[in-house]
Amino acid sequence: MAKQKSVATRESILDSATKVFAKTGFYRAKALEIAQKANIAVGTIYNYFKSKDDILISIFSERIGELNRSLREAIRKTDDPDEKLAIILDSTISILENDRELAEVVTIELRQSTKFFSSTAISSVIELLDIITEVVREGQQRGAYRADVDARVVALTMLGILENLIHVWVLGDKIPEMKSKYDISLQNGIDAFKQLIKDGLHRESE
Amino acid sequence: MAKQKSVATRESILDSATKVFAKTGFYRAKALEIAQKANIAVGTIYNYFKSKDDILISIFSERIGELNRSLREAIRKTDDPDEKLAIILDSTISILENDRELAEVVTIELRQSTKFFSSTAISSVIELLDIITEVVREGQQRGAYRADVDARVVALTMLGILENLIHVWVLGDKIPEMKSKYDISLQNGIDAFKQLIKDGLHRESE
Amino acid sequence: MAKQKSVATRESILDSATKVFAKTGFYRAKALEIAQKANIAVGTIYNYFKSKDDILISIFSERIGELNRSLREAIRKTDDPDEKLAIILDSTISILENDRELAEVVTIELRQSTKFFSSTAISSVIELLDIITEVVREGQQRGAYRADVDARVVALTMLGILENLIHVWVLGDKIPEMKSKYDISLQNGIDAFKQLIKDGLHRESE
Amino acid sequence: MAKQKSVATRESILDSATKVFAKTGFYRAKALEIAQKANIAVGTIYNYFKSKDDILISIFSERIGELNRSLREAIRKTDDPDEKLAIILDSTISILENDRELAEVVTIELRQSTKFFSSTAISSVIELLDIITEVVREGQQRGAYRADVDARVVALTMLGILENLIHVWVLGDKIPEMKSKYDISLQNGIDAFKQLIKDGLHRESE
DNA sequence: CATGAATGAGTCTTCATTCAT
DNA sequence: TATGAATGAAGACTCATTCAT
Numbered sequence: 001m002a003k004q005k006s007v008a009t010r011e012s013i014l015d016s017a018t019k020v021f022a023k024t025g026f027y028r029a030k031a032l033e034i035a036q037k038a039n040i041a042v043g044t045i046y047n048y049f050k051s052k053d054d055i056l057i058s059i060f061s062e063r064i065g066e067l068n069r070s071l072r073e074a075i076r077k078t079d080d081p082d083e084k085l086a087i088i089l090d091s092t093i094s095i096l097e098n099d100r101e102l103a104e105v106v107t108i109e110l111r112q113s114t115k116f117f118s119s120t121a122i123s124s125v126i127e128l129l130d131i132i133t134e135v136v137r138e139g140q141q142r143g144a145y146r147a148d149v150d151a152r153v154v155a156l157t158m159l160g161i162l163e164n165l166i167h168v169w170v171l172g173d174k175i176p177e178m179k180s181k182y183d184i185s186l187q188n189g190i191d192a193f194k195q196l197i198k199d200g201l202h203r204e205s206e
Numbered sequence: 207m208a209k210q211k212s213v214a215t216r217e218s219i220l221d222s223a224t225k226v227f228a229k230t231g232f233y234r235a236k237a238l239e240i241a242q243k244a245n246i247a248v249g250t251i252y253n254y255f256k257s258k259d260d261i262l263i264s265i266f267s268e269r270i271g272e273l274n275r276s277l278r279e280a281i282r283k284t285d286d287p288d289e290k291l292a293i294i295l296d297s298t299i300s301i302l303e304n305d306r307e308l309a310e311v312v313t314i315e316l317r318q319s320t321k322f323f324s325s326t327a328i329s330s331v332i333e334l335l336d337i338i339t340e341v342v343r344e345g346q347q348r349g350a351y352r353a354d355v356d357a358r359v360v361a362l363t364m365l366g367i368l369e370n371l372i373h374v375w376v377l378g379d380k381i382p383e384m385k386s387k388y389d390i391s392l393q394n395g396i397d398a399f400k401q402l403i404k405d406g407l408h409r410e411s412e
Numbered sequence: 413m414a415k416q417k418s419v420a421t422r423e424s425i426l427d428s429a430t431k432v433f434a435k436t437g438f439y440r441a442k443a444l445e446i447a448q449k450a451n452i453a454v455g456t457i458y459n460y461f462k463s464k465d466d467i468l469i470s471i472f473s474e475r476i477g478e479l480n481r482s483l484r485e486a487i488r489k490t491d492d493p494d495e496k497l498a499i500i501l502d503s504t505i506s507i508l509e510n511d512r513e514l515a516e517v518v519t520i521e522l523r524q525s526t527k528f529f530s531s532t533a534i535s536s537v538i539e540l541l542d543i544i545t546e547v548v549r550e551g552q553q554r555g556a557y558r559a560d561v562d563a564r565v566v567a568l569t570m571l572g573i574l575e576n577l578i579h580v581w582v583l584g585d586k587i588p589e590m591k592s593k594y595d596i597s598l599q600n601g602i603d604a605f606k607q608l609i610k611d612g613l614h615r616e617s618e
Numbered sequence: 619m620a621k622q623k624s625v626a627t628r629e630s631i632l633d634s635a636t637k638v639f640a641k642t643g644f645y646r647a648k649a650l651e652i653a654q655k656a657n658i659a660v661g662t663i664y665n666y667f668k669s670k671d672d673i674l675i676s677i678f679s680e681r682i683g684e685l686n687r688s689l690r691e692a693i694r695k696t697d698d699p700d701e702k703l704a705i706i707l708d709s710t711i712s713i714l715e716n717d718r719e720l721a722e723v724v725t726i727e728l729r730q731s732t733k734f735f736s737s738t739a740i741s742s743v744i745e746l747l748d749i750i751t752e753v754v755r756e757g758q759q760r761g762a763y764r765a766d767v768d769a770r771v772v773a774l775t776m777l778g779i780l781e782n783l784i785h786v787w788v789l790g791d792k793i794p795e796m797k798s799k800y801d802i803s804l805q806n807g808i809d810a811f812k813q814l815i816k817d818g819l820h821r822e823s824e
Numbered sequence: 825c826a827t828g829a830a831t832g833a834g835t836c837t838t839c840a841t842t843c844a845t
Numbered sequence: 846t847a848t849g850a851a852t853g854a855a856g857a858c859t860c861a862t863t864c865a866t
Binding site for chain 1: 834835836837838839
C-alpha cells in the first residue's frame, strides 16, 4: 500500500498558509512561500487544495468549525446563560490569543473573503452566530434576559464586539500610533464586554 | 478654471474607484475599469494619483477626513456630550447610508489596508477616534459619564460597534443566509447603540 | 491622438506565430518566442489576441479567408469549370508553396484544432469547400461533368487530395525516409490531380 | 502467467490511451486519466512505457504494424492486383470503422506526431506504403496497370485518399456543419475510390 | 494635461514523471 | 510489479504603470 495523503501534511499547509496570509495578506501571499514554510514542494499544495482560495476557505471553515464544536461541547457543562456566554467569550479569546496569526487572518481576511467565497466561508461564522443566538434565547426563555430585544440582534452585536476586540488587539502590534494611544488589553475588553452583558442584557438592569 | 476641471476629474476618479473597489475588492479592481467608469483614459489616472494604492489611501483619508471636518463642525453646536455623541453617530450613519459603496470600501477594504498603508490610511481614523475620545472625556469631566473607564477605550469600542453596525448592514445585501437570518435594520442598530451608551456609559446607570 | 492598435503589429504577430507553430507545433509554441520573433513584448500579444488559441484560430480563418476571397475573385474571370478548378488548384498551391510555414500549419495543426475550436476554425474551410462545390455543380449543370456524383463529394475529395498533396510536400523536408523514397514534386502531384479530374470527372471519360 | 498478465496490462493501457487521446487530443490527455480508464495506478504506466510520447508511438507502430501484418497475410490469397488493392482498402476501412477512436488518433494525431517522433512513428506508415507500392508495381509488371506513373506516387496518393476518407468520416460526428453539408458515407467514398482506381489506373482506361 | 498602446515582471497552476513503500 | 504521493519545471496570461504622441 502506498502512502496515504497525510492529514499532517494538510495541517501543515493550513498552518503555513495562516502564517503567510497573516504576514502578507491573502492576495500578496505566494504559493511558493506557503510551500517552503511547510517544507513541501509547491505542487504538493495542489494535491491537498484546489487553489489558493480553497486554502483560505478551508482555514476559515475548519478553524472556526473546530471552535464551534468545542464551544458546543463546553457550554453543555452549565445551564446558566451567563456562564455559557462567558465560556463562549473566554474560549474564543483564549484560542485566538494563542494563535495570533489565525486571529489576524480571521479579523482581517475574512471580511474581504465574504465578498467572493461568501456562502462557503461564511457558513461556519453563521453557525457560531447560531450558537450564541441559542444561548441568548434560552436566557430569555428562562426569564434571565430581557425579552424585548431580538436574540439574533444581540448575538450579532456580541460577535461584532468580540471580533472588534480581537481586531484591536491584533492591530496593536501593527500600528504604532494605535498602540501608543489606544492599546487596550484583551482583558480590559473582556471585562467591558461582560459588564455590557450585565448592564445591557439582564432583566434586572431595567 | 484649469484647476477646477482637474479637481472634478480627481473626484470622479475617486468616485469611480470607490464603486469598482466596492464591486470587486481592491486587489481585483482594474485601473482600466476605474478609468472607463470615470470616462477618462487609464493614463489619466496616473496624472492624479501615484498608484492604485494611492487611490485607496486617498479615498480613506479624504472621505474620512471630510467626515471628521463635518463632525467637528457639527458637534460645536451643542455642549451636551450625549447630543454630541448622537450627532457623531447620526452623521456617520447618514453619510454611509447614502453612499453604500463607500460604506463597503470603508468596512471591508480598510482593514486589509492597515496592514500595508498603515500610517497614512489610518491617521484619519485615528483622528476620528480622537474626536470621540474628546467628547467622552468632556462628558467625564462634566460628571455626566462614569469616570472609571478609559475614555479612549470607550471611543474605540464605540467606533468598533459603529463600524460593525455598518458592516452588517452592508453584508445584508451580499450574504443571503445572513440577510434571511440576521438582517438588522440600521435603525435598530442605532437604537441599541444609543441604549448602550445610556445603560453602559451614564453615571446614573450605576 | 494616441497610437492606434496597429494592423502591422497584428500581422507581425500572426506571421511570427505561424513560424513558431510550424517549427514546434502549436502546443509546444511559447508565447515568449512568438513575441520575440515579432519584436514585441509578450504582453503585447494579449492586446491583440485573447489567447494562444485565438492566434491559431485567427491564422486559419484569416489566411484561408484571404485565399477564399482571392479565389472567388479569380474564378470570376472565366466561365469554363475546368479553368476554374485549375485556378483554384494553382492559386492555392502557389500561395502555400510560397509560405511553407503556413502550409505546415494548415496541413498539420488544422486537424487537431477542429477538435477544440471546431466551428470557428472550420468555417473558412467550409467556405472553401462551398466554392469548389459550386464550380463542380456549375460544371454538372452545363453538362461538362458527369452528373451521377454528388458535387459535394467531389469537392471534398478534391480538397482532400489537394491537402494531401501539400502535406506530402511539406513532409518531404521533415522525414528523410519519406523524402528518399516518396518525395514527389508538387508539380507531379498537380499533374496527376488534373489528370484525375479529366479521367474521373469528365463526361467524355465514360 | 506473470508475463501474460503484463501483456494484458500493456494492451489495456494502449486501449485506454487511445480513448483518451481520441477524446482530448494527445497534448491534453492526462496520464492519470489513462490510468484510471485502464484500472491501474499512474505509476504502473511507467512500468510499461517510457513516457506519454512512447504510448502514442506504440499505438501507431503496433496498431498499424498489426494492420500491415494482416494485410500481407490477406493479399497473399490472390494474385490479382485489383483484388489485392480491394483487400487493402476493405481491411483498413473495416478495422478503423470498428475502432473509431483509433481512427481518430490515426487521422488526427499522427500528423502532429511525425513532427517530433518522426522515424519511429512513421516507419510503420512507410511499411504500409511499401505494401501498396509493391502491389501497384506488380500490377504494372503484369501489364494490368499503366506503367507511365510512378508506383510510389500512386501508393502515396491512394493512402492519402484513404486517410482523407476516414478523416472525413471521423469529422462527421464532430463538426455539425460538416455533417449536415458534407456527410459522406464511407461506402460512397470506397466506391468512388475503386472507381478512381478503375478509371485512373487501369491500362484499359486509356 | 490627456491618451492608450506597449511593456514585462510576477505567479498560480498543471501534470508528466519519479521513487519510496 | 504495483502504487500514488510528492515533485518542481514550465508557461500562459494579467495588469499596474510608463511614455511617446
